[in-house]
Amino acid sequence: xxxxxxxVLTDFPKDKFRDHLVDWFLSExxxxxxxxxxxxxxxxxxxxxxxxxxxxxVIPYYNQFMQQFPxxxxxxxxxxxxxxxxxxxxxxxxxxxxxxxxxxxxxENYEGKVPSTIDEISKLKGVGPYTAGAILSIAYGVPExxxxxxxxxxxxxxxxxxxxxxxxxxxxxxxxxxxxxISHDNPSAFNQGLMELGxxxxxxxxxxxxxxxxxxxxxxxxxxxxxxxxxxxxxxxPKPLQLVVGVIQNQEGKFLIQQRPENGLLxxxxxxxxxxxxxxxxxxxxxxxxxxxxxxxxxxxxxxxLFSVDHIFSHLIWKMDVFFAKTTSNVESETYRFVTLxxxxxxxxxxxxxxxxxxxxxxxx
DNA sequence: AACACGGGGCA
DNA sequence: TGCCCAGTGTT
Numbered sequence: 001x002x003x004x005x006x007x008v009l010t011d012f013p014k015d016k017f018r019d020h021l022v023d024w025f026l027s028e029x030x031x032x033x034x035x036x037x038x039x040x041x042x043x044x045x046x047x048x049x050x051x052x053x054x055x056x057x058v059i060p061y062y063n064q065f066m067q068q069f070p071x072x073x074x075x076x077x078x079x080x081x082x083x084x085x086x087x088x089x090x091x092x093x094x095x096x097x098x099x100x101x102x103x104x105x106x107x108e109n110y111e112g113k114v115p116s117t118i119d120e121i122s123k124l125k126g127v128g129p130y131t132a133g134a135i136l137s138i139a140y141g142v143p144e145x146x147x148x149x150x151x152x153x154x155x156x157x158x159x160x161x162x163x164x165x166x167x168x169x170x171x172x173x174x175x176x177x178x179x180x181x182i183s184h185d186n187p188s189a190f191n192q193g194l195m196e197l198g199x200x201x202x203x204x205x206x207x208x209x210x211x212x213x214x215x216x217x218x219x220x221x222x223x224x225x226x227x228x229x230x231x232x233x234x235x236x237x238p239k240p241l242q243l244v245v246g247v248i249q250n251q252e253g254k255f256l257i258q259q260r261p262e263n264g265l266l267x268x269x270x271x272x273x274x275x276x277x278x279x280x281x282x283x284x285x286x287x288x289x290x291x292x293x294x295x296x297x298x299x300x301x302x303x304x305x306l307f308s309v310d311h312i313f314s315h316l317i318w319k320m321d322v323f324f325a326k327t328t329s330n331v332e333s334e335t336y337r338f339v340t341l342x343x344x345x346x347x348x349x350x351x352x353x354x355x356x357x358x359x360x361x362x363x364x365x
Numbered sequence: 366a367a368c369a370c371g372g373g374g375c376a
Numbered sequence: 377t378g379c380c381c382a383g384t385g386t387t
Binding site for chain 1: 378379380381382383384385
């Protein structure tokens with residue numbers, strides 16, 4: 001396939017494509033909060049938030065985040081728990097942890113100034129090939145490719161590239177195409193224009209070809225292949241996992257919560273005590289009682305079934321049965337403690353456990 | 366190369 | 377339901 005690409009690029013009207021794309025972006029671009037200025041820190045935060053996350057979802061988080069952590073040093077000096085709380089609900093929480101790690105590194109090794117070379121910026125935690133190119137081109141005007149899902153979709157159509165965009169190594173093919181076409185006068189507008197085009201015009205289904213600024217140059221449009229491209233392999237279905245959750249109240253009316261491990265799923269976030277069970281388990285409340293009494297030395301009473309919650313992640317499904325019990329114990333440590341529901345709201349909780357404390361709160365009213 | 370890693374929106 | 381989203385780190 002790569003041989004074809006060279007041939008296609010040779011005949012491709014590069015200047016026309018560049019100009020049409022850049023002009024369109026400059027006149028039609030959306031007014032987004034991270035486009036206020038070129039502060040590399042602001043661009044950086046936006047690019048991390050936008051990973052696998054829609055613009056409309058990001059906007060309120062971004063505004064709140066920039067208000068809370070206006071500068072790189074504000075973020076570097078913040079407590080991780082505050083950063084996670086600001087990220088709560090956005091998902092992929094390692095993004096927040098890695099961003100803070102990287103920001104501290106910039107503070108220490110680069111005198112607080114975000115590095116402007118591909119080699120240096122790529123070493124930062126959480127900054128992969130896409131984000132490196134995005135920050136360099138948008139904040140510093142460096143002509144580096146920033147290939148994301150939008151760009152692969154757009155280019156697969158523009159140049160009729162039929163390599164599977166779900167296969168990671170194929171990203172290099174698209175980087176090569178971008179390098180061959182990118183505007184050196186305005187790499188920022190070129191890269192953002194590609195993404196803007198993917199978001200607004202060259203959408204996955206029902207692309208608005210009649211409104212497309214580069215329809216003239218689009219080989220897929222010319223050949224009637226727009227609906228056949230891009231090629232993308234299917235993802236695996238998430239695996240169901242059966243969990244039991246204990247809502248345990250002490251004699252002051254407070255609830256037991258625990259902090260998750262510092263690695264893996266929902267790292268360092270708080271939750272109601274949870275245990276995995278075999279999917280065919282019948283006496284879930286007894287399993288739960290055994291597990292919790294073992295782990296926390298609770299003198300808990302009987303566990304009564306409350307309700308069930310299903311929660312879908314990208315790679316698994318939690319099927320949770322929630323039980324309630326009273327305890328006379330009051331044990332606490334670094335990673336578990338008794339809190340009021342209002343105190344829960346000050347700590348970073350994954351959405352699925354927010355659902356649980358909201359249900360509890362509702363039933364108490 | 367495959368998998369882990371969230372959550373929401375939309376046809 | 378299934379797919380997609382301004383991807384990266386780990387194994």
